[in-house]
Amino acid sequence: MTAAPPPLPWLTAHDPFPPVTQAWGPDTPLPGLLAAGAVLDAPHLHAAYREGIFPWFSAGQPPLWWSPDPRMVLQVAQFRLHRSLRKTLAQFRRTAQCEIRIDHSFRQVMEHCAHTPRPGQDGTWIVPGIIDAYCALHAQGLAHSVETWVDGKLVGGLYCVALGRAVYGESMFAHARDASKIALTALVALCRSQGAPQIDCQQATAHLASLGAAEMPRADFLRIAQTQQQQPALDWTFDPSFWATLDT
Known part of the structure; x- marks a missing residue:
């Protein structure tokens, strides 16, 4: 009951x-x-x-x-790069017209997250007030977008909050196959390269679990996150060398 x-x-x-x-x-x-x-x-x-x-x-x-409580968290060391995504990513990496951009079009990423239809969802929680508030946080350097671009077009991405080396994922969108997964993979690579151990995913979903996220006690999550908050901020630029963190 x-x-x-x-x-x-x-x-x-x-x-x-x-x-x-x-x-x-x-x-x-x-x-x-x-x-x-x-x-x-x-x-x-x-x-x-x-x-x-x-x-x-x-x-x-x-x-x-x-x-x-519990909290859904992706430990970046546990990220699962499945064979099909690995193949897609390999093609993305060797195609000159494909690139990862960070913080190039933050508001546009949020608007796409708000308006891209999702199976089983009617409407969006990313209301205009949410977009304005996170854009203000972005202007302070505390919220970021990781973006998948193909032929000069934004085709997928995600946005997150970052305090020091604590990363809090928010929402993703894709207008091309695997475009949001490529953005998430880029975020994982950036975190691995700079020593950020986990990405907060907030709520449990089967999709996140398939990528390696798992529930953990809120107290454990907060202990790690609050330690990471005290560390120097991540460098929010993406270097293609970061992909090498995924090759092991």
């Missing part, structure tokens, strides 16, 4: 986030839900990610803040 959840804190603009241990548990209707309200802007996003919290809500809803 589903238990009645505790009262959900309603935050004003000046309230701190509650401790993540107060998030609704697995026996409640919405596991991981922590709070509602507050202001959706770059300072609140920065404060949230520092504590392992992220926003997720639909149009017409107030900002909803989440911190699920």
